[in-house]
Amino acid sequence: MTKEFNVPPVVFPASGNPPVGNLQQRRVPTAPFQPPRSSGSSIPFMSFVIGAATTTSSNIYGGPIGGGGGPSGSASFEDEEPLLDELGIHPDQIWKKTKAILNPLRVNPAVHKDSDLSGPIILYLSLCLFQLLAGKIQFGVILGWIVVSSIFLYVVFNMLAGRNGKLDLHTCTSVVGYCLLPVVILSAASLFLPQGSSGRFIIAGIFVLWATRACTGLMVALADGEEEHRGLIAYACFLIYTLFSLLVIF
Known part of the structure; x- marks a missing residue:
């Protein structure tokens, strides 16, 4: 049996709007950042274009x-100015200083009066790259030795010169870095030499003497009148570049 439900009839008013008493009146949405329309004293909205x-x-x-x-x-x-000039990197100046080191018998100290560190950084990265090609990862070791040897040579030179010492640490680091060029060439040449041969030691000795002569000449020339201490300065430079050559050989 089916049960019947009494459904009340739905009566729609004659007008389309619902009565206010029964249902809430719908509000017309306003545009964003607009004052309400019902307010009588409202501030006019200023549009930003x-x-x-x-x-x-x-x-x-x-x-x-x-x-x-x-x-x-x-x-x-x-x-x-160009970006390289703003960073303090002058390729022409770096090339002139590098060519001055290539001639061990006649080093031009006038080129190295304006010291910079961009050239030594390039030579440092080149040495690390050649050592990496030889299977040796020595980035930190070489960088540490460059810093220690620059401070060592600076202290030794100023102790010898006394109060007349005119060599600063920045110039000393620049000279030590540029005179590292023979060791970089030795590192590149050692890639083609047999390991453990006597020729490696002979070539390494030649390049160490080359770097020592260049560094000693620049140190004496840039310090103005320290010719009497040339032998002691040459000994300190010889120890520095011998250590770098031992990294290449072994």
């Missing part, structure tokens, strides 16, 4: 923000 703001600032300050006018703004970028 990007184009208008740019035009206004251009008219007030005489041009776009960040540069005075189109032609002058583009000219300011052209007048800027």
